[in-house]
Structures are given as structure tokens and as C-alpha cells.
Amino acid sequence: MMMGSHSSRDRFVAAINGEPVDRVPIGPPFQGYWALQQAGVPVRTSIDKPQLAASAQLNAVERCAFDGFETMWDWLAPVEAVGCTVDMPDVGNPSTATHVVTSPSVLDSLEVPDPEKDYRLQSAMHTTSIIRNKLGSDKFLYTTLVSPFTLVGELRGVENLMLDMYDEPDFVHDMLSFAEDVVVRYSEYLTSWGVDGVILCDPTASADLISKVDFETFSKHYLKAPIKAIRDADAYVLLHICGNTSDRLDTIGELDIDVFSLDFLVDLAYAKETLGDSPTLLGNVNPAETLFNGTAEQVVREAQACIQKTDGKAFVLGAGCDIAPGSPMENVEALKTVVARK
Amino acid sequence: MKKEDVYKKLTDAVVSGDEKLSTATAHDAISMELDAYECIQQGLNKGMQIVSDLYEQRKVFVPQILRSARAMNMAVEILKPHLEVDSKSSGTVVLGVVEGDIHDIGKNLVKLLCEAAGYTVVDLGKSVTKDAFVASIKESSPQVVGMSSLMTTSMVGMPDVIAAVREVDGNIKIIIGGGAVSQSYADTIGADGYADDAAKAVKLIGKLVGA
Numbered sequence: 001m002m003m004g005s006h007s008s009r010d011r012f013v014a015a016i017n018g019e020p021v022d023r024v025p026i027g028p029p030f031q032g033y034w035a036l037q038q039a040g041v042p043v044r045t046s047i048d049k050p051q052l053a054a055s056a057q058l059n060a061v062e063r064c065a066f067d068g069f070e071t072m073w074d075w076l077a078p079v080e081a082v083g084c085t086v087d088m089p090d091v092g093n094p095s096t097a098t099h100v101v102t103s104p105s106v107l108d109s110l111e112v113p114d115p116e117k118d119y120r121l122q123s124a125m126h127t128t129s130i131i132r133n134k135l136g137s138d139k140f141l142y143t144t145l146v147s148p149f150t151l152v153g154e155l156r157g158v159e160n161l162m163l164d165m166y167d168e169p170d171f172v173h174d175m176l177s178f179a180e181d182v183v184v185r186y187s188e189y190l191t192s193w194g195v196d197g198v199i200l201c202d203p204t205a206s207a208d209l210i211s212k213v214d215f216e217t218f219s220k221h222y223l224k225a226p227i228k229a230i231r232d233a234d235a236y237v238l239l240h241i242c243g244n245t246s247d248r249l250d251t252i253g254e255l256d257i258d259v260f261s262l263d264f265l266v267d268l269a270y271a272k273e274t275l276g277d278s279p280t281l282l283g284n285v286n287p288a289e290t291l292f293n294g295t296a297e298q299v300v301r302e303a304q305a306c307i308q309k310t311d312g313k314a315f316v317l318g319a320g321c322d323i324a325p326g327s328p329m330e331n332v333e334a335l336k337t338v339v340a341r342k
Numbered sequence: 343m344k345k346e347d348v349y350k351k352l353t354d355a356v357v358s359g360d361e362k363l364s365t366a367t368a369h370d371a372i373s374m375e376l377d378a379y380e381c382i383q384q385g386l387n388k389g390m391q392i393v394s395d396l397y398e399q400r401k402v403f404v405p406q407i408l409r410s411a412r413a414m415n416m417a418v419e420i421l422k423p424h425l426e427v428d429s430k431s432s433g434t435v436v437l438g439v440v441e442g443d444i445h446d447i448g449k450n451l452v453k454l455l456c457e458a459a460g461y462t463v464v465d466l467g468k469s470v471t472k473d474a475f476v477a478s479i480k481e482s483s484p485q486v487v488g489m490s491s492l493m494t495t496s497m498v499g500m501p502d503v504i505a506a507v508r509e510v511d512g513n514i515k516i517i518i519g520g521g522a523v524s525q526s527y528a529d530t531i532g533a534d535g536y537a538d539d540a541a542k543a544v545k546l547i548g549k550l551v552g553a
Binding site for chain 2: 247
């Protein structure tokens with residue numbers, strides 16, 4: 001081997017810097033809800049009992065040899081903190097039941113929530129601290145957080161937002177400015193936990209929903225302040241956008257991010273060709289077809305193809321999106337056999 | 343103005359998402375005593391079909407579809423009282439986003455396009471439980487049930503819903519869609535079909551009900 005063995009964290013950081021690695025690192029990128037389901041911990045219980053939430057993650061991380069992973073998966077916590085009511089299922093993401101911004105005057109009355117008083121964030125902080133105490137600095141730890149555009153979609157309702165973008169763009173920019181403040185405040189708080197990075201998620205900016213021009217105007221512009229806040233805290237910045245982002249990779253590449261997490265719909269070879277080695281790419285084994293529904297053999301083949309397409313350089317192997325609850329453990333574990341062969 | 347010109351104006355108003363033009367033209371159509379049903383079919387629905395095709399090609403996106411649907415619906419409201427008979431429904435479709443999913447935009451697009459194509463739609467909303475699907479099909483006896491899941495965290499509930507629907511009525515066609523699922527997932531869980539966007543979903547429904 002060319003170099004001594006890396007720790008998981010060093011390996012992840014080397015991949016971020018485009019430096020040689022002893023093997024390709026693995027980052028799920030989102031294992032939280034899957035690991036809870038594997039351990040039989042309902043979402044509400046995971047919030048009430050950080051110890052159970054942390055154990056569920058540690059167990060899955062150890063079995064799957066993840067080099068980096070999310071210690072907070074409750075990325076939609078600000079939605080409830082701002083004032084929406086939410087439904088909490090046993091498995092998977094909480095869903096927004098009522099959208100708080102029913103009019104511009106409601107927006108004026110909203111305040112940026114204090115993360116210290118957000119019970120879901122406090123729970124995630126405890127969970128993160130248990131995980132950190134257990135693992136020290138062996139692994140690359142990150143927290144998952146909603147981006148401003150997707151947050152506005154939850155506060156206003158996605159359809160209302162989509163209509164507002166053309167009916168009342170000024171109102172949309174006001175909502176986005178508010179959401180930007182919320183995400184900056186949360187980002188600053190999350191980085192104070194001593195994690196290595198924050199992964200911002202913008203599923204509502206998917207290319208299935210909005211055009212490239214609208215992406216630049218309404219999503220990208222408002223990602224800049226949270227990205228700066230994370231960077232100013234000396235943490236790494238990761239970004240995930242769902243769907244086929246091929247048509248907008250060039251503009252995503254202009255953002256000051258360390259890692260771009262790609263959905264399975266994007267061809268990694270094309271992404272590499274477009275973006276080069278910066279940002280580092282993370283992805284993009286098909287989470288539904290392969291990890292959830294396929295066999296370990298299929299996972300191996302697809303993961304090998306991912307590594308080939310990127311030469312394993314400035315690359316982190318993971319799924320294209322959330323690892324779905326119910327995905328067989330042996331399929332997720334198969335990722336580690338691929339990188340071990342290198 | 344000839345009636346063809348009115349139809350074309352309605353079509354254009356829907357394509358451009360111009361609700362002022364669509365409603366003004368609907369009023370024109372009524373003062374000209376044009377057949378309201380023909381105005382909807384030849385004018386408005388045709389516009390929605392064009393938008394639907396443009397979305398399939400990613401030449402327009404969700405904001406444009408929603409604007410078009412709004413322009414269409416507002417004109418339909420004006421024309422409705424002038425329909426000579428209730429236009430015959432092409433069939434009934436029950437739609438819902440499976441439990442645990444926060445995203446319902448794809449399902450809502452399917453609903454809009456289904457209604458434009460003449461189906462009666464029972465919309466169960468998002469995060470719909472198996473029991474809610476069952477209760478709804480008992481009540482509305484649909485030809486098709488459509489389930490969507492944008493997030494991988496929620497698609498795992500689909501097989502249970504399929505089993506429950508089949509138990510109530512084995513003839514109901516079940517289709518799935520949404521970013522998290524695929525044709526092969528549809529095959530594995532025994533769904534009758536899969537579509538990767540709203541426009542294709544409506545074509546698929548047409549095929550399944552033999553329209």
C-alpha cells in the first residue's frame with residue numbers, strides 16, 4: 001500500500017481534499033432513520049431517549065464500517081420550532097401537517113427560533129454527544145439540516161411556494177430571508193457541537209420541481225449565508241439535492257461546498273467530468289432499487305461502478321439519498337466489501 | 343370570433359398560465375353561447391395536455407404546471423353552470439402519498455392531470471395509512487388506486503397497502519410513482535404499473551382502465 005492506514009476521519013478528510021486515500025471512504029449519507037428502524041426504535045422514542053438513538057446508530061455504523069455519518073438526522077426540526085404542526089410517524093421523517101405562513105402578515109410575526117429551546121435539537125445534541133464520547137475523533141461526524149428553500153416549502157406549503165414564485169416573488173424573497181436567518185442560526189449552533197461538518201439538504205430544489213434559473217434565484221442564492229456560517233466555524237460543508245441535478249451541476253459547483261451528495265439519477269462520470277475534483281462527490285447507489293430492493297451482489301456491482309466512474313478520487317461511496325428503513329442490513333454492509341477490495 | 347378561435351385562446355391561456363385570459367375567454371364563450379363541454383375539452387384540456395407534455399420533456403416545471411392548472415380550473419368554474427349534462431367521468435381514481443412521506447407535490451400533479459383528463463379523483467392527501475386507503479376504496483369503488491412516495495423512508499409501506507386493497511377488490515388496478523420507487527420495485531411488490539412523472543401516470547391510468 002502506498003500509504004499507512006488512515007483513520008476513518010482522516011480518510012474522509014483526505015477524500016474531501018482530493019488527496020490519495022488508502023481506500024474509498026463510505027458515507028451513507030443518511031443512515032439515521034434506517035438505523036433507528038433496524039434497532040426497533042420509534043422516532044418519538046429516539047427524541048425522548050438519546051441513549052437509544054445513539055446506540056442504534058453506533059450499532060449500524062460499526063457493522064457497516066461507515067467512515068462518516070450523520071449524528072443528527074432530524075433535519076426538519078426547524079419546521080416545528082418555527083410554528084408548524086407536524087405528524088411524527090414511528091418510522092421515517094416527520095411530516096408537516098399545517099403550514100404556518102398563511103399570509104405575508106404571519107411572516108412578519110415569526111421569530112427565528114432559539115435552538116437552545118428546540119426540544120428536538122436538544123435531543124439531537126445529546127445523541128451527538130453520546131456518539132462523540134464513544135468514538136472520539138475516529139469518524140467524520142456531521143449533522144443534517146434543511147436548507148432555506150426547502151424550509152420555506154414546509155412553512156408555506158410547497159404548492160403555495162411554487163405559485164408565489166411567479167405571483168409574488170418579493171414575498172418569496174422575504175420568506176427566504178427569514179428561512180436563511182433560521183438556517184444560519186441553526187448552522188452556527190450545530191457547529192458548536194464539535195462535529196466535523198453540516199450537510200444541507202434541499203430536496204424541494206430538485207430538478208423535478210424547479211428550473212435551473214429558479215434554482216439559482218430562489219435556492220442557490222440563499223444557500224450562501226449558511227455555507228459561510230458553517231465555514232466560519234471551521235466545519236466542512238456538504239450539500240445534498242434530490243433528483244436529477246445534471247442540468248445544474250455547473251452552477252452547484254460554484255457554491256463554496258466541500259462535498260456534493262448526488263441522487264442516483266445523476267451519472268457520476270458526467271458529474272466528475274463537469275465538476276472535476278471539487279467539490280468531492282458522494283453517492284450514488286440507488287437507494288430504492290438496489291439497497292432496499294436488490295441483493296448484496298447488486299449493491300457490490302453498482303458500488304464498483306461508482307468507484308470506477310470517479311477513479312475513487314475525491315469521492316465518498318454512499319447511497320443516492322436516504323437509506324430507506326427496511327433496507328436489509330446485508331445490502332448496506334456490502335458497501336464495505338467493495339472498498340476493502342481496492 | 344369563430345368557435346375554433348375561442349378554443350385556441352383557451353388552450354393558449356392554459357399553456358401560458360394566464361388566468362385573466364382564461365376567465366375572460368370563458369366569459370366570451372358563454373356570451374357566444376358556445377357549448378361549455380366542448381370549450382373544456384377542445385380548449386382547456388388540450389392546453390393542459392400540452393403543458394403535461396412539456397413537463398415530461400422538462401421544458402416547463404412545477405410552478406408552470408400549477409399556474410396552468412389554476413388558469414384551467416378558474417375557467418372551468420365559469421363554464422360549469424352551462425354544461426348541458428354532467429360530463430361523464432372517465433372513471434374514479436383514489437390517490438394518496440403513503441404514510442411517513444412529507445412530499446405530496448407529485449401526487450397533486452397527478453390529481454390535476456387526472457381531473458383534466460376527466461377522471462373523478464378521491465384525494466386522500468399525504469402520509470395516508472393503509473386503513474385510510476381501504477376505507478376510501480370501500481366508499482368510492484375506484485378503478486385505480488395510485489400511491490406515491492418521494493422519499494425512500496416511506497416506500498416500505500406500499501406492499502401492505504397493495505395486499506389490503508387486493509383483499510377488498512382484486513380488480514382494482516394499483517399504480518405507484520414518486521422519486522423513491524421504480525418499475526422494478528413496482529414489479530417486485532406486485533403493483534400493476536409505475537410511472538416516473540405525473541404526465542406518464544395519467545397515460546398509464548388510461549391504459550389500465552382501457553380509456
